[in-house]
Amino acid sequence: GAGVSQSPSNKVTEKGKDVELRCDPISGHTALYWYRQRLGQGLEFLIYFQGNSAPDKSGLPSDRFSAERTGESVSTLTIQRTQQEDSAVYLCASSSRLRNYNEQFFGPGTRLTVL
Amino acid sequence: AQSVTQPDIHITVSEGASLELRCNYSYGATPYLFWYVQSPGQGLQLLLKYFSGDTLVQGIKGFEAEFKRSQSSFNLRKPSVHWSDAAEYFCAVGAKAAGNKLTFGGGTRVLVKP
Numbered sequence: 001g002a003g004v005s006q007s008p009s010n011k012v013t014e015k016g017k018d019v020e021l022r023c024d025p026i027s028g029h030t031a032l033y034w035y036r037q038r039l040g041q042g043l044e045f046l047i048y049f050q051g052n053s054a055p056d057k058s059g060l061p062s063d064r065f066s067a068e069r070t071g072e073s074v075s076t077l078t079i080q081r082t083q084q085e086d087s088a089v090y091l092c093a094s095s096s097r098l099r100n101y102n103e104q105f106f107g108p109g110t111r112l113t114v115l
Numbered sequence: 116a117q118s119v120t121q122p123d124i125h126i127t128v129s130e131g132a133s134l135e136l137r138c139n140y141s142y143g144a145t146p147y148l149f150w151y152v153q154s155p156g157q158g159l160q161l162l163l164k165y166f167s168g169d170t171l172v173q174g175i176k177g178f179e180a181e182f183k184r185s186q187s188s189f190n191l192r193k194p195s196v197h198w199s200d201a202a203e204y205f206c207a208v209g210a211k212a213a214g215n216k217l218t219f220g221g222g223t224r225v226l227v228k229p
Contacts, residue, residue: 031215033217035219041221042119042205042221043207050215059216091158091159095215103161104161104209104215104217105161106158106160108157108158109158
């Protein structure tokens with residue numbers, strides 16, 4: 001079946017603008033994660049959705065960052081009033097109860113550049 | 116809190132030579148451990164994982180890793196590298212108690228010389 005997809009693949013925006021990044025998880029995967037990868041660094045956890053439970057937002061770096069998920073499908077990560085330090089690749093991953101939720105499948109990422 | 120350290124930022128290896136990438140983790144309980152590879156322009160691909168049981172795990176592309184609890188390590192090895200193994204490699208730790216979110220190391224970039 002199809003893997004995790006993300007759109008857009010690239011986004012260039014001006015400082016102060018809002019952006020929305022989209023993630024389509026693998027069908028049937030109830031868990032969805034967002035990570036950020038700054039240039040030359042590892043991935044940082046941002047937020048985690050699991051079914052209908054309240055999301056784990058512990059990794060969001062500021063209140064300019066928010067995310068939503070519709071049921072067990074699409075998720076949108078929104079960054080308001082973007083800053084240059086928000087430039088990074090934003091990766092989404094999903095996982096399934098059948099794999100004990102610990103094997104995450106990653107999308108190709110959205111490269112965000114804030115000018 | 117869990118953490119992962121990959122001490123080597125860059126490693127250069129000749130094609131056909133062996134490769135070992137180091138990973139040290141910090142976590143209070145038995146962790147779930149992963150190695151991912153990221154090739155240029157590609158997404159993250161899972162190489163192998165350790166949940167429990169046999170401490171030597173085999174993965175794809177001829178990679179293996181050994182979990183050593185006493186050393187808090189999960190080093191990745193390959194006996195003979197191919198030019199296509201040039202990529203960035205990430206070690207990660209996760210645990211159910213932590214909501215399954217992964218904590219990644221900073222990565223090791225592997226360059227393969229002909």
